[in-house]
Amino acid sequence: MNFKDLQLIEPIEKAIAEQGYTSPTPIQQQAIPEVLKGKDLIGCAQTGTGKTAAFSIPILQNLTLKNTHHRNIKALILTPTRELAIQIEENIKAYSKYLSLKHLVIFGGVKQGAQEAALKKGVDILVATPGRLLDFIAQGVVTLKQLEVFVLDEADRMLDMGFVHDVKRVVKLLPPKRQTLLFSATMPEEIQKLANSMLYNPVKVEVAPVSSTAETINQSIYFVEREDKLELLTHLLKEQIQDSVLVFARTKHGADKIARKLQKSKISAEAIHGNKSQNARQNALNNFKTAKTRVLVATDIAARGIDIDELKYVINFELSDVSETYVHRIGRTGRAGAEGSSISFVDGLDLINLKNTEKLIGKKIPVIKDHPYHTDNLVVQKRDSNNKIAPAGQEKKATNPRNKNKKTAKRIKPEIGFKKAKNAAFSKKK
Structure with missing residues (x-):
C-alpha cells in the first residue's frame, strides 16, 4: 500500500x-x-x-x-x-x-x-x-x-x-x-x-511495539559498577569518542549530576529535562545541534521531540525499565542509512533490563571488556518497596511502615497495661 x-x-x-x-x-x-x-x-x-x-x-x-x-x-x-x-x-x-x-x-x-x-x-x-x-x-x-x-x-x-x-x-x-x-x-x-x-x-x-533496531547501529554493552559509571563516561569522551554524544539518564537529578561531572572534567555538556524552563531546554538543544555543546544529557520524557541529523553516538547511562525505550533511544542514531553507535552501561540494577531488552530485539548485544572499569562480578539488584537498592530476593525484607507500626503497638500495649494495673493498685490502697 x-x-x-x-x-x-x-x-x-x-x-x-x-x-x-x-x-x-x-x-x-x-x-x-x-x-x-x-x-x-x-x-x-x-x-x-x-x-x-x-x-x-x-x-x-x-x-x-x-x-x-x-x-x-x-x-x-x-x-x-x-x-x-x-x-x-x-x-x-x-x-x-x-x-x-x-x-x-x-x-x-x-x-x-x-x-x-x-x-x-x-x-x-x-x-x-x-x-x-x-x-x-x-x-x-x-x-x-x-x-x-x-x-x-x-x-x-x-x-x-x-x-x-x-x-x-x-x-x-x-x-x-x-x-x-x-x-x-x-x-x-x-x-x-x-x-x-x-x-x-x-x-x-x-500496532505491536517497535522491537527491531537498525542494522546500521553498532550496539555494545559495558559492564561497570554503578559508582564507576561517571568515570567510565568521562574516560570514553576523553580517550575514544571525539564526536557529539546524546546521553540518556533515568532521572532529572541524574541528568544534572552527569552534566556537572562532565563540565568539571572540561567537557562541554548540558542537561535537558522537565524541570528546565522551555527557553533553557530550547537553548540546550540548539547548542547541541550546532555543536556548541558536545554532550546533551536527557531524560526520556524530555528527549521526545529531539531529532538530530547525523548523530553518531547514543550512550545509555542506565537502561530503561521499559524495553521498547531502548529501541527509541538508540534510534536517534543510524538514521537514513548512516552508521551510528550505541553504548549501554550495565550495572547490577540494569542486568534484568538488559535481559528483557535482548529478548525484545531478538539478539545478544556484544560486551566490550577493553576498558579500565570492566567487571565480571556484577550481582543482580532491584529496588525495594522504599525505592532503595536491595540484592535480588531481599526486596521483601525492606522495612514496611505498617509492620513497623504493628511492632511498636505490641511494645506499647504491655506498658499501658502495666500503668493501668499500677494505678488500680494505688486506688485500692487509697
Whole structure:
C-alpha cells in the first residue's frame, strides 16, 4: 500500500511526498481511513510508529473539505510534554503546507504574550500541553465551544506525569458532539476508564511495539559498577569518542549530576529535562545541534521531540525499565542509512533490563571488556518497596511502615497495661 491508496486530497499528497513519505506505516494504514470517516478511535502505538501523521493527516483533510473560513479552534491536540507538542505542530506545518488552515502550539515555561496574540488572530488547529491550555481557558483567551475534533496523545504518559485530572477538566469543557481520538502506548485500567468516558463506539487499532533496531547501529554493552559509571563516561569522551554524544539518564537529578561531572572534567555538556524552563531546554538543544555543546544529557520524557541529523553516538547511562525505550533511544542514531553507535552501561540494577531488552530485539548485544572499569562480578539488584537498592530476593525484607507500626503497638500495649494495673493498685490502697 502507498499513500495514494488512502484517497488523500492533492495538496496533502504533494506535501507528504515532499517529506519523503511513500508507504504508510501500520498505524497509518489502519487509522487514517477510520478518522476520515469521522469515527472515534483508540490507537495503541508506541512513539516512533508514525501516529502523529495517522491522526493529523485525516484531520487536515476533513477540516479542509468542510471549507469553513471562521478562525476558531476546530481541532485540539493535547499532549504531555512541550517537546512533543512542538514536534507535532512542526509535522502539521509540513503536512498542511499547501492548505489554508492555521495552526498553533502553546505550552508553559515561557511568557504567554506571543501565544496569546497568535490565538486572538484565530486558529483552526491547536496543539497544547494541559497546564497552559487550562490557564488560557481560565483567562478567557481560549474557548472550545466550536471544537469538532479532540486528540489525546500519549495518554499513558499523561497518567505517569499526573496530568489525568487536568485532562478530565479539559474534557468537561468540550462540546458533547465531537470526534475523539485517543492514542496510548499501553492501556492501563485508568486509561481504559478515561477512554470509556470520552469516546463513543470507538474503532480500536493496535500496532505491536517497535522491537527491531537498525542494522546500521553498532550496539555494545559495558559492564561497570554503578559508582564507576561517571568515570567510565568521562574516560570514553576523553580517550575514544571525539564526536557529539546524546546521553540518556533515568532521572532529572541524574541528568544534572552527569552534566556537572562532565563540565568539571572540561567537557562541554548540558542537561535537558522537565524541570528546565522551555527557553533553557530550547537553548540546550540548539547548542547541541550546532555543536556548541558536545554532550546533551536527557531524560526520556524530555528527549521526545529531539531529532538530530547525523548523530553518531547514543550512550545509555542506565537502561530503561521499559524495553521498547531502548529501541527509541538508540534510534536517534543510524538514521537514513548512516552508521551510528550505541553504548549501554550495565550495572547490577540494569542486568534484568538488559535481559528483557535482548529478548525484545531478538539478539545478544556484544560486551566490550577493553576498558579500565570492566567487571565480571556484577550481582543482580532491584529496588525495594522504599525505592532503595536491595540484592535480588531481599526486596521483601525492606522495612514496611505498617509492620513497623504493628511492632511498636505490641511494645506499647504491655506498658499501658502495666500503668493501668499500677494505678488500680494505688486506688485500692487509697
